[in-house]
Every structure is written in C-alpha cells, then in structure tokens.
Amino acid sequence: MEKKMVFALILTCILSVTILFVLGRQVIWRKENKKKRLPPGSFGWPIIGESISFFNSINSSHEEHRRKFIDEHESRYGPIFRCSLFGRPKTIVSVDPEFSKYVLQNEGRLFQAKYPSSTVKLIGKYGLINVHGELQRELHGTAGNLLKHENLDSDFKEDIQHVFITGMKKWEKQREIPLQHKCHQLVLNLMGKKLLDLPPAEELEDIYKAFDEYIGAMLCLPVNIPGTTFARGFKARKTLIKKIYECIEDRREHPEVDHNDLLTKLLREGIYSDEIIADLILFLLFAGFETSSTTMAFAVKFLTENPQALKEITEEHDAILKSKGKDEQKLTWDDYMSMKFTQCVIKETLRMISVAPCLFREPKEDIEYKDFLIPKGWAVLVFLSAQHLDEKYHFEAHKFNPWRWQNEGHEISQNPWYMPFGKGARLCPGYHFARFEIALFLHNLVTKFRLELQPSVDQENRDLQRPFLIA
C-alpha cells in the first residue's frame, strides 16, 4: 500500500514538473517571440517535440496524409513556422518556396548544411554534406565531373545497360519480383562497379547486408548501444569503410590491373588523403543508392496503376527498338534524348515521392527575412515534399499525372516549386546520372516485361517489398 502511494506521489511530481516545464517554456518563448519576431509555432512535448506526428505524417502510406502535419501547421502559423523536431526545439520549417530557395541559394554564405547527428556520424567527417567551404566546392566538383551530362554516354551507358540487362535477365525465371529489393540490387551493383569495380551484389552478400543496415540507421536516434538501429548502422559503416580501404590497398599493390572506377581515378590524381577518398566514395554510394532505386520502384508502381501512362511509355520504347536494324539493338545517345515521355514519368515520380523529403540548414548569423528573424544556430528545415504535394503549386497534386511536364523535355524543371534535387551550391551532382539510369531501367523493363500489379497487393499499400507479378 505504502509502495503504491510512493509511486503515485513520484508520478504526480514528474507530471507536475513536466507540465510546469512546458508551460514555463511557452511563456518565455512567447515573450521572446514578440520581441524578436521569430516565426510563429509550437513546441510539443519536451525532447520528442512534434517528431512523432511529423514522422507519422511524412511516412504515411496514404498520399493525402503526407501533408497532414504541414497542412495543420501551415493553416495555423503560415508557411514558415517554428517547431521542435529531431530533439531540436529550435527548428524552423519552411514550405514557402521563395524562402526555401533563398535558404538553399545562400548555402555557404548565410546558411550551411547541418544534418541530424545520427546522419552526421554515419556519413563521416568528409561525407559531402558534412563538409563546408573550399573542400565542399572541390569535392562537389569531383562528383559533378564524374557524373556530368557529357560523360553519361561514353562512361556509363554500356555499364548501366550491362548491369541492368544481366540483372533483369534473372527476373525472367521468377514470376514474383520483390521490386524494391531488386531495384536496390541493380543500383548497388551499378554503383559498386563504377565506384569500386566491385562484382555484383549477389556475390557480396555481406556488403549488401551492411549497406542495408547503414541506410536504415540514417534517421534514427544516435544511441550507440549494442542492439540499437544506430549501433548496427555504425558497425555497418565500419564494415563498408574497411572494404573501401581493402580496395585502396589492392590498387596500390597491383597498379598493373586496370580498374575503370572512381577510386582508381582519385588515387591516381593523388589530391586527397585516403580518409577523404573513403568517405567520399561511401557518400556517393549512399547518395545514389536509395534515391534512384526507390524512384525506379515507385515509377513502376505508378505506371502499373495508370494504364494510359504505361501504354504511352511502352509505345515510346517500342518505337525506339523498331527504328533500329535487327543487328543493332544497342541504345544510342539520340535514343535517350528521344525518351521524352519517360522523362515526364521520372519527373512526376520524383514529385510524388520526394526521395529527399527535407534538407537541413543552419543560419551562420542572425538573419532577417521579411518580417521574421531566423536566429543563428537554429535548424532550418526546407520541406521539399510538402512543396511538391501542395495544391497551390500543382493542380491535383496527389494525382500521378506525367503529362503535366510535357513541355519541359529533358531540362530540369524551371518550375520554382519543384526541386527534387535541391538548389544552389549543393544541387545534387548526380541529377543527370540519376535520370539517365532510371530511363534506361524503364526502357529495359517495358520492352522486356509485361507489368501487372499482383491482385493480392493492396493498392493503398506503398510497401514495395511486396511482390509484383511480372510476366
């Protein structure tokens, strides 16, 4: 009985202290808010803030729910608001395209990239989004040079086709394809080959598994206790970095072997330390893996759900094959440039799913923007996916409608509300490459397979691990 009373007393004390703490903080911040004109907003619960409702909303399986968190906040506070996310009570969220553009275009001057600490630790000291100033410009340039438009035909086309055709050949023997997993494998094989000249992922099960755990830990609490997602991800990082160091050793011991990969190029140039090279290679693997493979899998999902779009894209690729002689079935650069509707499908898929949903920045100094003060040291979260699904900027925003991009061709959109690859000094250096590989993937898919959504797959369910029937 006594124990129960003590327990009730402790519980009451904890609750009272929490309530006082929350109220006290609200009062202090309301006062400051008036004085400094901070963007309006709320704090939610201590430490977790509003993270849970934020994550529930952006990860929702229902397209129309993914803007729920934003809709609620935007209607109450406007498109620039303050809240507590990722354990940071001082967070400003932007779904205002003009402000978002201002933040991203002032990278390095007024703002700098600053990601949650789990991401920072897993990416490593020289992972590109952790690097600033001159070194960021140099490494960004190195990645941009490798992946530039002009190199796609000469340096990548044959390898992409080889990896995709041999990988997808194996699909013919299966009737049910776990699509997301298979796309992951295709992209990892390709990235592994181009960056480190690795054999296909099937032959490197341990690396593939490590990579899965590494990616899985990117946005979790950075608690390095055995058994946690973060600890597994951090261990996986060590495995991956060790593998890259083994490749570096191998290149030094056997300079006579001709590896046509980025690692060999970087070692020959001799500009960067091994530590920088290892982090850069791992970052490129990370940046190009989940993003492209998820876009591929979702493009297929949207196409299977939209027969007219599937018909149109199939006709586009059939026409490319028909225009070729029997002996020359290889794709040319002109073939790629003629894939106009395919580009619309890719753009629309990127708009619908926003594989990089939020970009994180930190003001380097106190900044006055319109009526607001954006204080130094706060987190600024540019919420791209909310902009991409905003009815104000995209008619019937939740509908997959590739035809909305029909007049833009291969150009990256000039539409200021659409920026799946970011903007400014950190604009994704892989954006030409990503659209190229996704287009070639779709080419092979629609010309070699007939797509059907498996009846047992719930149309509402976005879990692409579930099989699709491909006959």
Ligand code: HEM
């Ligand atoms: C659909 C595919 C992709 C999407 C949607 C995407 C999106 C993005 C976005 C939004 C950023 C900006 C991050 C920021 O400003 O904080 C970014 C940066 C970056 N991306 Fe991509 N990306 C894709 C594919 C790729 C690929 C295939 C590669 C390379 C193989 C790549 C390499 C990079 C690198 C190195 C950066 C960092 C640039 C820097 O911080 O200087 N991305 N990406």
